[in-house]
Amino acid sequence: MKNFEFARPTTEGEALELLAEGDAAVLAGGTDLVTLMKRELVTPERVVDVKEVEAWRGVAVDAEGGLVIGALTTLEDLLDSSLTIDHASLRDVADAVHAIQLQQTGTLGGDLCHLPNCWYFRNGEGLLGQRNGESLVAAGDNRYHAILGNAGPAKFVSASRFAPAAIAWNATVRVAGPNADQSEWMPLEYLYRTPNVEKQGVTILEPGQLVTHVRLAPRTGTTTSAAYEVLATTGLDWPLAAAACTLDVSGGVIRAANVVLGQVAPTPWVSREAAAALVGQSPNEATFERAADAAVAVATPLSKNEYKVQLARTAVKRALLRAVGENEGGLR
Numbered sequence: 001m002k003n004f005e006f007a008r009p010t011t012e013g014e015a016l017e018l019l020a021e022g023d024a025a026v027l028a029g030g031t032d033l034v035t036l037m038k039r040e041l042v043t044p045e046r047v048v049d050v051k052e053v054e055a056w057r058g059v060a061v062d063a064e065g066g067l068v069i070g071a072l073t074t075l076e077d078l079l080d081s082s083l084t085i086d087h088a089s090l091r092d093v094a095d096a097v098h099a100i101q102l103q104q105t106g107t108l109g110g111d112l113c114h115l116p117n118c119w120y121f122r123n124g125e126g127l128l129g130q131r132n133g134e135s136l137v138a139a140g141d142n143r144y145h146a147i148l149g150n151a152g153p154a155k156f157v158s159a160s161r162f163a164p165a166a167i168a169w170n171a172t173v174r175v176a177g178p179n180a181d182q183s184e185w186m187p188l189e190y191l192y193r194t195p196n197v198e199k200q201g202v203t204i205l206e207p208g209q210l211v212t213h214v215r216l217a218p219r220t221g222t223t224t225s226a227a228y229e230v231l232a233t234t235g236l237d238w239p240l241a242a243a244a245c246t247l248d249v250s251g252g253v254i255r256a257a258n259v260v261l262g263q264v265a266p267t268p269w270v271s272r273e274a275a276a277a278l279v280g281q282s283p284n285e286a287t288f289e290r291a292a293d294a295a296v297a298v299a300t301p302l303s304k305n306e307y308k309v310q311l312a313r314t315a316v317k318r319a320l321l322r323a324v325g326e327n328e329g330g331l332r
């Protein structure tokens with residue numbers, strides 16, 4: 001690991017000042033950043049450990065009934081808070097991280113800004129996994145890579161487990177910095193980008209900026225939500241495909257729907273096709289199968305990951321069934 005300066009601010013102002021200077025990295029739970037630094041995939045001059053910034057921790061409900069979650073909130077805090085009960089899809093995700101240690105240390109902000117688990121990136125071949133301008137991924141072992149949004153040079157999948165559920169709840173995110181008095185709220189969907197060149201990164205965050213809070217829309221009486229992740233093992237693992245949804249059902253008809261897929265594209269993947277297949281229909285298995293088909297109809301699998309198309313379809317269907325409290329069905 002390369003030498004670095006270490007700082008532990010206690011206020012937002014201090015943290016932003018420390019992040020604004022030089023090449024600095026945000027350390028939250030540190031469960032991934034430390035690994036990245038050990039492998040010298042990330043080599044900051046300064047590590048800013050933000051864990052003591054209390055204003056960025058915890059779950060609260062704002063005046064409009066929105067759920068506001070601090071970026072430092074751990075997965076365990078999310079599960080322990082009675083305030084998250086109405087946003088069931090968030091709890092589905094936190095529950096699916098099968099490791100108590102990670103539930104206690106991993107944070108929401110760390111999950112949302114997690115760098116890809118792509119093995120080309122993790123082995124030092126860069127975010128795009130290219131050598132001499134050629135994609136190692138396209139011709140190589142791409143079994144865990146993107147099946148959607150992969151036409152450009154980026155073929156990794158977004159690692160965030162919470163982003164699909166939060167985006168399905170029309171989440172907004174507060175981005176602070178680079179100056180101490182600068183912050184703005186934006187749709188969480190817009191935080192993510194598919195890089196065309198290496199230095200673009202996986203989010204639109206500029207040096208000195210970080211995520212401080214996420215706000216989920218209030219739950220109305222008729223809205224339900226769920227998330228479903230397809231995991232290869234019952235232990236700690238990254239999903240092979242995932243989906244989250246919100247459904248607003250009244251009078252036996254779906255009035256509004258959001259469907260967002262995870263682990264299938266370089267960003268969380270909002271499926272407007274699936275949502276369109278749901279609205280105006282009754283919430284039953286046949287409708288959900290049509291929506292799942294619509295979600296993957298635009299998939300463009302790589303040479304070794306066609307199997308993920310079926311997994312993504314299954315994830316969408318099961319998330320929808322789970323949202324209306326139905327049996328999640330078989331593997332079809």
Ligand SMILES: Cc1cc2nc3c(=O)[nH]c(=O)nc-3n(C[C@H](O)[C@H](O)[C@H](O)COP(=O)(O)OP(=O)(O)OC[C@H]3O[C@@H](n4cnc5c(N)ncnc54)[C@H](O)[C@@H]3O)c2cc1C
Binds near residue numbers: 109
């Ligand atoms: C051995 C090991 C195995 C793991 N396996 C799995 C697994 O199988 N499945 C799984 O889901 N998780 C796994 N994880 C956990 C994974 O690291 C988590 O997803 C965790 O939520 C990351 O949160 P963190 O707070 O520890 O992030 P950190 O490691 O602190 O940060 C992660 C990244 O986000 C950036 N960052 C952190 N907070 C912010 C912020 N507020 N604003 C902007 N950028 C920020 C950091 O600079 C860094 O680049 C594993 C961890 C370890 C140590």
